[in-house]
Amino acid sequence: MLKQIDAVIFDMDGTLIDSMWMWKDIDIEYLGRYGIKLPGDLQKKIEGMSFSETAVFFKEHFNIPDSVDKIKDDWNQMAWDKYENEVPVKEGVFDFLRYLRKQKIKTGIATSNSLELTELVLKKRDLFSYFDEIHTSCEVGKGKPAPDIYLFVAKKLAVRQQNCLVFEDVVPGIIAGKSAGMKVCAIYDEFSKAVEEEKKKLSDYYISSFHDLKQYYE
Known part of the structure; x- marks a missing residue:
């Protein structure tokens, strides 16, 4: 090898x-803020996308009112504690x-x-x-x-x-x-x-x- x-x-x-487990939890919580239920095929659709590409996808696909930068900032904040203490x-x-x-x-x-x-x-x-x-x-x-x-x-x-x-x-x-x-x-x-x-x-x-x-x- x-x-x-x-x-x-x-x-x-x-x-x-x-x-990888934590991102599904974050997606559920984040979309829940907008009254959106996590689609069953979401992970398959975004798998491999960059952080920025995923934010663009969320904004367009779920009609999120925030900017792409704001979406990424929110995700960073939501993931910070998990990465620091649970991963x-x-x-x-x-x-x-x-x-x-x-x-x-x-x-x-x-x-x-x-x-x-x-x-x-x-x-x-x-x-x-x-x-x-x-x-x-x-x-x-x-x-x-x-x-x-x-x-x-x-x-x-x-x-x-x-x-x-x-x-x-x-x-x-x-x-x-x-x-x-x-x-x-x-x-x-x-x-x-x-x-x-x-x-x-x-x-x-x-x-x-x-x-x-x-x-x-x-």
């Missing part, structure tokens, strides 16, 4: 940290990150989340120092499944995309990594267990947790 790999790029939510790091993450550092393999974050929440949780969970580049889909043209964010992070890391390994937990993210010409390892997450077979089919590798990677470096 790690042969001829110069950089490993990680999605964050659902990949490094167990946080754990997935098992095996620190061991793998320490190994990558030891091997001088570059590391990056390519997330659809906001930069504010990304930096908050990475610092609170002592992950921040393990990454050479941290970027969000809001910095590029399109969110996942477009390859933009992965190509952007590879460029920032000064590595060729064919020498990058991506870790992702959702289908649009896996497609984004593959479309960028990178190898992709899918990881199990409770939130996306209904599409496990699709994740396995689309990716180059599959792990149930980062502990599974010890066979590659021990």
Whole structure:
């Protein structure tokens, strides 16, 4: 898996940290403010979108009167406490990150989340120092499944995309990594267990947790 790999790029939510559950709760609470019931297919529609793209979708689809910036600010405030106190790091993450550092393999974050929440949780969970580049889909043209964010992070890391390994937990993210010409390892997450077979089919590798990677470096 790690042969001829110069950089490993990680999605964050659902990949490094167990946080996908909280966004459904936030969506229910946020839409409830406007008397709107959470549509059953909402997560499928917005999966992979950047934070900004999702705010635009909410504004247009649900006719939210606030500006896109106000919507994002509200979400940041609603998620802040959960990210600070309730979101754990997935098992095996620190061991793998320490190994990558030891091997001088570059590391990056390519997330659809906001930069504010990304930096908050990475610092609170002592992950921040393990990454050479941290970027969000809001910095590029399109969110996942477009390859933009992965190509952007590879460029920032000064590595060729064919020498990058991506870790992702959702289908649009896996497609984004593959479309960028990178190898992709899918990881199990409770939130996306209904599409496990699709994740396995689309990716180059599959792990149930980062502990599974010890066979590659021990």
